[in-house]
Amino acid sequence: MAKRSLKERKADTIRRINEAAKEVFAEVGFEGARIDEIAKRAGVNKAMIYYRGGDKVSLYAGIIHEVFSETLGRIVKEVGEGKGPEDKLRTYIHNLSMTVEKHPYVPSIMLRELASGATNLPSIAQKDIVRLLGIITEIFEEGAKRGGFRRANPLIVHTMIVGGILLFSRLQSVSPKIGGLPKRTKELIGTDSKDVADRVTELVLRAVRRD
Amino acid sequence: MAKRSLKERKADTIRRINEAAKEVFAEVGFEGARIDEIAKRAGVNKAMIYYRGGDKVSLYAGIIHEVFSETLGRIVKEVGEGKGPEDKLRTYIHNLSMTVEKHPYVPSIMLRELASGATNLPSIAQKDIVRLLGIITEIFEEGAKRGGFRRANPLIVHTMIVGGILLFSRLQSVSPKIGGLPKRTKELIGTDSKDVADRVTELVLRAVRRD
Amino acid sequence: MAKRSLKERKADTIRRINEAAKEVFAEVGFEGARIDEIAKRAGVNKAMIYYRGGDKVSLYAGIIHEVFSETLGRIVKEVGEGKGPEDKLRTYIHNLSMTVEKHPYVPSIMLRELASGATNLPSIAQKDIVRLLGIITEIFEEGAKRGGFRRANPLIVHTMIVGGILLFSRLQSVSPKIGGLPKRTKELIGTDSKDVADRVTELVLRAVRRD
Amino acid sequence: MAKRSLKERKADTIRRINEAAKEVFAEVGFEGARIDEIAKRAGVNKAMIYYRGGDKVSLYAGIIHEVFSETLGRIVKEVGEGKGPEDKLRTYIHNLSMTVEKHPYVPSIMLRELASGATNLPSIAQKDIVRLLGIITEIFEEGAKRGGFRRANPLIVHTMIVGGILLFSRLQSVSPKIGGLPKRTKELIGTDSKDVADRVTELVLRAVRRD
């Protein structure tokens, strides 16, 4: 094995811990996650996790924050550059979907946070959510005024978008475990995630466009 | 105080245990739930739970099964009686929404199950899900052939419907805890749940109707 | 084994835990004490200790408080009844010595608290100490005014009394472990504790009496 | 900054480690002391402590030994030079007090050792204690035979002396933390340590002198 510098080893260790934590949190949630298991998957001693400054809570918070700030950052920038509400809505959906595609552990974690009432969600992430809701509300306001959108409750649309993306992603993961699925259903589930974003986008736009 | 028969006391105890369990599982999930807490809320001794309902797993399974079989039973019956795909889709959405309305703990539990890959979902409930997916698939097939539906992936529509209902319900619960929400957003969240079903239905129908 | 009622068993368990805790805290101090060891000596499962409401801190605090309030109670009462400062001083010393005789774990615990700056001393016990110092100060004031006492710093006298009692008690415990003690020294150490109180009293009175 | 030789740096490092260790051991005892904390206060890396002084036990032993051998050496020498038992007793007390004055961490450490039954006391230090007890025993024997001392148990006198010095020193440290002390008591505690030795000496001599 090629020798690596101390710095590289450190960085690698941290990265492995983070990867493992994402996996485990996604699989079994915050409460269900075991530090032992994270350490094992990261290939480090359990104490290493604490040495690197993280107890369970901060490990979790770090992961959430990373994803949220990245996603929100992209959305703020790209939606800001969008021409017209329809384009902006496309961008909005596209970016949410991209996050799920890049970080497959996100749906599990987010669904659990929604389930628990955001118990373990760091407060900074809560602010990110508020901003996200603000953005889609603006898109709809603009759409109703200038663009061709019907009047609709943007939060319901938002939950349908996010719900569609998150739940479909989970359905894809869960389906192999579910026995008795007919072939046809399996094929429908096998849709790839870019495709999902496109289909969701299409459905949403049809739903909100003025005739 | 009027004396109650043994039978009545027994039934009452079981009912209280079930109510408490639903609450706790919804609040903190399966892993996070504590038998101690359930016992406390039910006003019974911890040992009583084992004496009655069995262990944590079966307590959970019982709750899930109750809701699933009830919901699926309704849907099978009423969708079967529906006239045409549009009517059937309305009934489908309406019944899902009704379950959430009657059993406010359902969204939390379901989202967690989706998150965890149905780890704790009893196998009988898995069959129920398969049947549910079968039903919506049929509605869309019929809609594409005879009715006025466009070709669409019914699973994506299903996840948008369910996602919309479940996530919006959670958003309503979580929102008081989230600081910094603008008034306008709070108003939009305050929509009542029947209304939500109607709005979801309307959006979905617009999305899937052929022009 | 004779069957005992639930209440008796409970009381017995609590008593055994308390005894064991006193032993262990005395032997190795608060920091050194292991819950495992306490449980083992008490003949109960480790979890029992927590079931009975005590974590390490409260277990310790309970023990301290018991001894302090008992001792101070006796001293306040009996010193109050004493005739003249000399009698009161005898009573003061006698009662401190009695506590050590009845509760052999006290010297270890108190010396450690003095060493650590009362880190683990419950605040109520701190108040007890303040009162104790108040009492001896009054005895000396009265002694200087009315009785036949010389002017002396009562706190120094107090520390010599308490130091003598506590350290001598410890010397008796430690001496068997110390190799190389000459016979004569061993004999001197073998003095019993009532005797110690008497000798301390005699020395102190000689030291403070006006010629 | 002037460059220092390797030797100087090494010596300085060792000195800093020793100072820090004394502080920490005094504050929280052997069990409570953390190598991390010692390293931090010494301004060195944790591994340095092992590289230099060995492990926790030997670090502790080194500190104890230093103080003990120094104190005993002084006492042996100066008591040997003393004229008559009264003078020797003065010297004995004076030297014990001097050690406490020079090494403020000693009372805490010694009280803890007494508390724990000398668990962590290196065997060489145990021999020092035996010699110390021998010396005071001899002073009293001489005093009873030739000088003007009454018959008294020298070990009890020793514990009163040592107890007075150690406990009063601790009382001074602890008192700022204790709320509710009356002004008068605070003033009495504020006595400086040389003064304490003088007062203890005076009290002891009055107590043991033949009338």
Add this chain to the structure above:
DNA sequence: GATGAATGAGAATTCATTCAT
């Protein structure tokens, strides 16, 4: 039917110590 007492098997976290550079 109901419950207080009790426990085995973990769970997170800490810490003295060693390793590799």
Add this chain to the structure above:
DNA sequence: TATGAATGAATTCTCATTCAT
């Protein structure tokens, strides 16, 4: 000489579950 990285072995505390009455 000096140190950051890493870990094995505890340690406190928790919790689902069983037992005895």
